[in-house]
Amino acid sequence: MILVLDAGNTNIVIGLYKDKELIVDWRLSTDPIRTADEYGIQVMQLFLQNKIDPSDVEGVIISSVVPNIMYSIEHMISKYFELKPIIVGPGVRTGINIKYDNPKEVGADRIVNAVAAHEIYKKPLILIDFGTATTFCAITKEGDYLGGTICPGIKISLEALFQKAAKLPRVELVKPSTVICKNTVASMQAGMIYGYGGLVEFIVSKMKSEMIAMGEEEPIVIATGGLAKLISEEAGSIDVVDPYLTLVGLRIIYEKNKE
Known part of the structure; x- marks a missing residue:
């Protein structure tokens, strides 16, 4: 095992x-x-x-x-x-060609996710990881890691509102039924869930345009991380939710390096 x-x-x-x-x-x-x-x-x-x-x-x-x-x-x-x-780090075989200005700056979790998705799909990809930070990564069909975008994570954004705004409470991350909310708690929940859905849609749209301009096919959009399912309900651009993507990537990298 x-x-x-x-x-x-x-x-x-x-x-x-x-x-x-x-x-x-x-x-x-x-x-x-x-x-x-x-x-x-x-x-x-x-x-x-x-x-x-x-x-x-x-x-x-x-x-x-x-x-x-x-x-x-x-x-x-x-x-x-x-x-x-x-x-996972420099010197470990991954099968991914990192095109970052400084490849050492790319987080190990982003590399692992890229390895898993490339191995599974063999197509152009946009990977979204809803973790402490929300990261977007672009990978070509050949396995070139082009780069991406990093945003504050949903939970730390909520926590910042609670800590920095004197009258705003700490709230549970639950989706309200409307965007025009009648109380502060629901208003904060709507801002986070629907707001992040909109953020995903905009960044994915821009990434797709840039990748297609490079000559890539339209990429598949894969989401992972603890809040991927919740946000994917508001982001129609997400094609697949895979909560185990990182673990799969680690297994694949192990197989490539076990000798």
């Missing part, structure tokens, strides 16, 4: 693959002060609850956009699984 971990700013998403089948996945909160043993106890408990023997894990791969947790995560893997993980 292969253990895959994607460490984001808010959550660490963990998946366990048997061959190409994802048999279980978990989410832990990202905490930079948590020790290797604290992470290890949590992960071992998850294995125990699912009646999985940790010794069956043959390999581990990690992608991370949070450098200050990597020591704890790598040490946890070494101590509790007795394995050396593959870390």
Whole structure:
């Protein structure tokens, strides 16, 4: 079995693959002060609850956009699984040609998503990841990562309203039935959900125009991340919602580098 971990700013998403089948996945909160043993106890408990023997894990791969947790995560893997993980970064084979001005600036999660989508679809792609930040990435049919756009994430935008506007409350992210709302809570919810739907539509439209002008076919639009399904209901340009895209990409990169 292969253990895959994607460490984001808010959550660490963990998946366990048997061959190409994802048999279980978990989410832990990202905490930079948590020790290797604290992470290890949590992960071992998850294995125990699912009646999985940790010794069956043959390999581990990690992608991370949070450098200050990597020591704890790598040490946890070494101590509790007795394995050396593959870390997604420079020198790791991905099959993606990064066209960024400085390829090292591209987040590992964006690369992993691109690998998965390119492997699955083999077509021009626009990838949207609704995470702590909302990212848009453009990939050609040949697998060239052209670049993209980064926006504030939905949840941190809501939190900023609560923290910076004295009279605005902290609200649950639920879709109201109208845009003309009769109270503050619904007004904030509408602004976030319908507003981000509009943001998606505009950026996707611009990206499609630029990619077609380069000679690409019209790209497929794929969304992933925790809020992808919610926003996709208001963004008709999204063709596919795939909540496991990052885990699939990690498995593919592991296969390319396991030697």
